[in-house]
Amino acid sequence: MELSGTQKRLYDYLAERLARNGKAPSLRQTAADLGVSHTAIAQLLGQLEKKGAVERDGRYSRSLRLVTGNDRRQQGDRSRELPIIGQIAAGLPMYAQQEWDGSVVVDRRLFPGDNLFCLRVRGESMQGAGILHGDLAICEPRQYAANGEIVAVLIQGEEATVKRFFLQPDHIELRPENPGFPVMRYPFGEVLVQGKVIGVIRGSGGILATGQRVA
Template sequence: MKPISSTDLTETQRRVLAYLHREIRSTGRTPSLRKAAGDLGISHAAVGRLIKALETKGYLRREGRYSRVLHILNRADETAGLHRFREVAVIGRITAGLPMYAQQEWAGTVVVDAEIYRGRDLFSLRIRGDSMRGAGIFDGDIAVCEPRQFAENGEIVVALIHGDEATVKRFFRRGDHIELRPENAAYQPTRYAFDEILIQGKVVGVVRGPKGIPHRPV
């Protein structure tokens, strides 16, 4: 967060900025105008004017022109670490078709850094087994995925086999078939006809097991 300079901000502006910092840090969300007005003991209009002033002075950035979401900026005018997150749904079961959220069973959410994971409609899957450990994806990890219906050779993808079984493997398109390759010498690559596979997404990151440490697959 930028330092609050006595010459840059008024006392009331400093108070509002400190309040927003506390609220976002404790709840992960921007408080509504009604809540902020009640907590600060001022009118809705006054809160709006103060927020606009903080935006003008470069302490806040609104996510969109009419969005309620505010980002507190750091010294580099980037979103401060306290607000750089987003929740991604953990999908319990995949079925065919996109968009995915209308059909899938949810198994909770995982929090990731919004500055790193910027894709739209991200979803995630909990990994079972050790077939991808050579790529740094282990049993119990959560694979964060970008919805896709295509893949490039060598990419790690979520593939739906025969419209039912989901798997995370490295994708290769051959002349007359699709090869899904594990990253563990104990497992063999599998071959499928083109009509037996539906690509559902590309793995763009992994949250490590119970500790929840995010990292990129190899």
């Protein structure tokens, strides 16, 4: 079914924000950006849903997918959904929570690897590498690391953290990117690499892509 001018305007806005930020904007932000009322946005969103242009699970700001039309299918083909696996500490290690904690949509052209996953960062120990509290660290599954790579590791089978990895002759060093945090040193058998950090999604929604600043 064809979209009206106002419906297409909202649809195109949502498509751009999903592609750029990996998640739908809030109702308040959408209304402010488009210069209309909250009620108008809610009504338009309902109309898009009835026409099959969007699908929602639960509340608007939590889950929204674009699903209608050739251009929309092409947009969907460029997107992929990554699981968020609990939380991981960027500071003092915390208990490694393995439960599913939702998902996030990213551009598959930026992150094309297999079995990628995200971990939610807590703490400020990696701020020098551009990884801040509340960010999502996008990880490529791995059980090894080269010196200097930023990795997610499991310590002593229980605690997880994101640090820069260095292999020494008789131990492993996990170095922060913040002078306020100490270097962590462990015997070989106490550190298990979980994945290499290949990108970061800002807590505010922006994306730092592969390579520059985070690997």
